Amino acid sequence: MPELPEVTALAADLNGRLSGRAIDRLSVVAFSALKTFDPPVDAVRGSTIRGVGRHGKFLDIALDAADGELHVVIHLARAGWIRWRDAPPPPPNGRLGKGPLAARLVLDDGSGLDITEAGTKKSLAIYVVRAPSEVPGIARLGPDPLDASFTEAVFADILKAQGRAQIKGVLRNQAVIAGIGNAYSDEILHVAKMSPYKPASMAAEDVTRLYDAMQSTLREALARSEGLAASELKSEKKSNLRVHGRTGQPCPVCGDTIRQVIFHDSTFQYCPTCQTGGKPLADRVLSRLLK
Known part of the structure; x- marks a missing residue:
């Protein structure tokens, strides 16, 4: 499971790749991974990525959307990961939700992220929210041990x-x-x-x-x-x-x-x-x- 150091580095890597880019779509393949329904996933279409940050072990992709601020929040759980893809995604192969692919974030030029989860125990979680605090796991987080206030x-x-x-x-x-x-x-x-x-x-x-x-x-x-x-x-x-x-x-x-x-x-x-x-x-x- 990625923890604070890896999620911090992952957020920094993704921030460099994604900031200022426009989203074509967020396609959720493993529907059990999506934990929210309002706003709908389609609300991110056409939005601009403001930046990528971290809350504990949660990744936060902040968006400027047509109707205001949105966040795609991802918890990778025990066996989840994110892979950068330079080229447009290939067409789906096999039954949806049966392989490691959980979701795809596709940018306007076809590049983007493949969000995957290995194994049979599916715990990866994706949230589309207006504020990170709407994610229950973020709302109850304790203090960050690397924050200056954590004396x-x-x-x-x-x-x-x-x-x-x-x-x-x-x-x-x-x-x-x-x-x-x-x-x-x-x-x-x-x-x-x-x-x-x-x-x-x-x-x-x-x-x-x-x-x-x-x-x-x-x-x-x-x-x-x-x-x-x-x-x-x-x-x-x-x-x-x-x-x-x-x-x-x-x-x-x-x-x-x-x-x-x-x-x-x-x-x-x-x-x-x-x-x-x-x-x-x-x-x-x-x-x-x-x-």
């Missing part, structure tokens, strides 16, 4: 309010902190040398360590992604992860074997030596190792 004091208050909640879940909760997902929460906790099951309410020195790990991890990933085309972002992210997705490999810090915990719909990875005092976490949802 260590603000972070400490957030953690205190979460009480005994496990820190792994707190970092991933978009209503608490926007933009961090499964991968970067693993990376942040590894840099902080902190158990995924540690309670969110923690000592001041732990708050400082975790805040510094969050800032350095996200900003370093953002710097690596800056200027990359959309086609390069996935491989860049994967190649620079320390523990996430590296079960069974040696920890780059201590050499211990990276382990994983499997939940019903996801997994996370950690280093026992660096994060849990050498103790493996039980591989079940109800584990309560808090070291």
Whole structure:
């Protein structure tokens, strides 16, 4: 799943390609991906793209349309992606909605975007709205961790309010902190040398360590992604992860074997030596190792 660094870089890449361009049409192929009906998809026809931005892990394509401001908001979910296409799209091949193609944004010269989603679990979401706040997921977003207003004091208050909640879940909760997902929460906790099951309410020195790990991890990933085309972002992210997705490999810090915990719909990875005092976490949802 693309997270804050990749979505930021993707927005920047698309902004450079799309700003000032006119839209011929937005064609939704996988109808389950479209989450709104008013305004209709046809309302974007003939509009001019003002720019592309980000809200948490949501992409926001801002438009100047005939009837005023519109936004095409996209959440790529776990397996979605966007591919730039220089040439006009080929004609549909096979049954609509059965392949990876979810939607196409076609510009007035035929170039544009293919919005795709791999796998059988379809979670990608597309919204056509008058304001980003009309998207429920954006309306309930927590603060952006890279915003200047997100200070260590603000972070400490957030953690205190979460009480005994496990820190792994707190970092991933978009209503608490926007933009961090499964991968970067693993990376942040590894840099902080902190158990995924540690309670969110923690000592001041732990708050400082975790805040510094969050800032350095996200900003370093953002710097690596800056200027990359959309086609390069996935491989860049994967190649620079320390523990996430590296079960069974040696920890780059201590050499211990990276382990994983499997939940019903996801997994996370950690280093026992660096994060849990050498103790493996039980591989079940109800584990309560808090070291």
